Amino acid sequence: MKTKLAMIGNGMAGIACLEEIFKLSSEFEVTIFSEEPHVNYNRILLSSVLAGEKKLDDIYLHPLEWYEKHQIDLKLGVKAADIDMKKKTVTGSDGSIATFDKLLFATGSSPFIPPINGVDKEGVVIGGGLLGLEAARGILNQETNTTVVHLADRLMDVQVDSIGGDYLKSSIEKMGVNVLLSKITTQLNGNGRVTGLTFKDGQEIPADFVVIACGIRPNVELAKTTGAEINKGIVVNDLMETSHPDIFAVGECVEHRGKVYGLVAPLYDQAKILAKTMTGQKDEGYEGSVLASKLKIMGIDVFSAGSVQGQEAEEEVVKYEDPVLGIYKKCVVKEDKLVGAVLVGEAEDANRLLEMIRSQEELGEKRTSLLFPPPEAEAGSKEDVMSLPDTHTICGCLGVTKGDIVSSIISGGIKTMAELKEETKASTGCGTCTKTCNKILKTVSGADFSEDEKDILCKCIPFEHEQLRVIIESQELKSVQDVLEVYGNGHGCPKCKPALSYLVDQIWCGGHEEDRSSRFINDRVHGNIQKNGKFSVIPRMRGGITSPDELRKIADVADKYEAKMVKVTGSQRIDLLGVRKADLPKIWKELDMPSGHAYAKAVRMVKSCVGEDFCRYGTQNSIGAAIELETRLENLYTPAKVKLGVVGCPRNCAEVTVKDIGLVGFEGGWDVVIGGASGKSVRAADILISVQEEEEALQMAMLFFQYYRENGKYLERTYDFVERIGVEKIRAKTVYASEEEKKGFLDRLHKSKEKSFDPWKREAIKPENPLQFKELDLVEPTDKSALINKK
């Protein structure tokens, strides 16, 4: 007979405990009440989601399959409403009842919201602790003025002493965040929307939004009804048992030896001990954790562990300061053992110090090298990592030891950090052990080691796209050559030059300085070069609609200029293949049709079905919408080619769900779909939004189109773009953005459109460069006067 375990809460600590239990025993039948509608996710990385570095999908820890595999009855979105300790049942908010033998509280904690009365470009974070500062950094990334308001007289007052606090404050301020200390917030001002804050001392500051990060309060309301002892949290002993024999608790809802832990590493320690207790393998139990924390903000290193104030009896303090470099190091020693450390500005040495604190070894001679590692260790820092014992924990978040990492590198043939993360999960929590993992990987895998590639544009100009956009805009660089000269190697290559050509065009909305020599030949002669050096010509046929007159002209041109083949393309257009470059301007003139841009990273076509005018099933005027959409977007350049489509009913005859952007009509409305593909891989488009009116649908498509233009990497098709950014974020940034932001996208799109032109029309009359299309055919001149003898 299996033991029925009901768990309330579905967070990191509870699930970690279940994982440990499943390792030790298969005798448990588990029911989980999860008030949140999501599966277990990595709460530590929420600040990365806020910073826009990760999307929600990235931080899920356990997919549904995991719950299925362990035959867990997962009640998502169901709150545990009532517990009957006599009948041993939990009643859910949906009325479902689960009986249990053992009950596990993993209810976590809630953000502590201080008693303030009342509750976007002035962002204020209340709370200057770890999470508050990370949130501030996240907000700063969204280009918002950011202020941190803190109750105490220094930031991170729990983790650093007053001098460390000064150092931290100045580096936070350098990053661009305002810091207000010793401020008690008493009032959020505004009516419906916040406009500012008032402090106890009467000072007021403006705010468009407020993040409250004032620590945690254990969730104990439900547990109170069971009769188990509750203080600040649910009180547990060293074996993680509560005062009731059938009730257990783990995580942030727990109070152990008077302490409530809000960091992940202690929770995992607890989870392991509890799993042993519950499976009957009692051992020495939990003795509390040394609290160690690292601030995860790029460029600001703060590490703190153990007792950091150094003001108790027999505590000795060892310090180092460099105000110019902003480095502060402090160690607290008691009875020849390291009991605490603070590092600000430089925290490379954190793991060594943490290990000393955890192991409680006698320092002896090591005391002379407390603040700086001994020279030999520094010289061979790789070996330094390797000299650690196999049991040494490298990743505190996920509890991965050095031994685990080394053995999986060897047995799994791991060569990159990405593979190591996948295999061991090391460094996937807070990420601060990434460097150490990297060192181990480098040493163990030796010659096989390969760096994860940073996604730079090109060796000629080693920046990522996003940085390049900032550089070009802030430095007002208008030409490819300017960018290459100031930030690159001066001459570029065929990879970066076309990319930079696109970027300057997009950023300056067509107001850049065009440099044709940076363009691929296709973009210089507005045709697609073929394998024999000849070109192909595809005129634009908006919506795939042509006329007898156009067809006659196409036929005449094909005859006259000896096109090797005339082909109907997959884009509902006609391709004249194998014509000479020299003939291109004449062909354009005689066709008198717009360029189809089939040669460019640009808007290709809007494919359509015949729609309601002709089709028995049609519900919308797909041809009209297609022609309108193509007219609005033609002649615009994009990170990679953009193929669009419009269909008048969900039968989808023009296959728009595999197009970059599509409109799918139905009775009474339109779905706007994005990111479809039918190339090397096939991907069904995601629905961006559903709307009622055609004009609305066109606007939504244009919003996404411009968002992609401004955020896509060169050569990145929409189907990769949509996967990289995530459709949720795309929706938030486009169709659900503020009216002001939406107007911004459409204004910039119109500006680019106004500057755009049909290159065929322009160059058919007057080529940019007369020699571009000329074939200079010189023969030995008979007139000897033209022959110069340079002898």
Added chain:
Amino acid sequence: MKDWMKIVDANLIPINEGRKVSVNGVEVGIFNLGDRFLAVKNSCPHQKGPLSDGIVSGGSVFCPLHNWKISLQSGRVENPADQIDCSVKTYHLEKKGDDLFIQL
């Protein structure tokens, strides 16, 4: 000693671009590197791509068909690395006044 032949007005070739001329049936790519003009046979040793249509960067041209990199000074293939023994023919080119002269 071969004769020099006037081919084209140098001003018609923009900086960092190439143009094709056919001289007695020989197709030559003429390139403007800003500080000098260079000439090579206008046919990539790989699949005869028209080098004059390539992107010019730092003294080399990249064939528009498959991106082979060719030094305009020496005519040697610089990329792909396993093809560096290949080369294209180079020609003497001189600028006198506005005019370019070639010696085949």
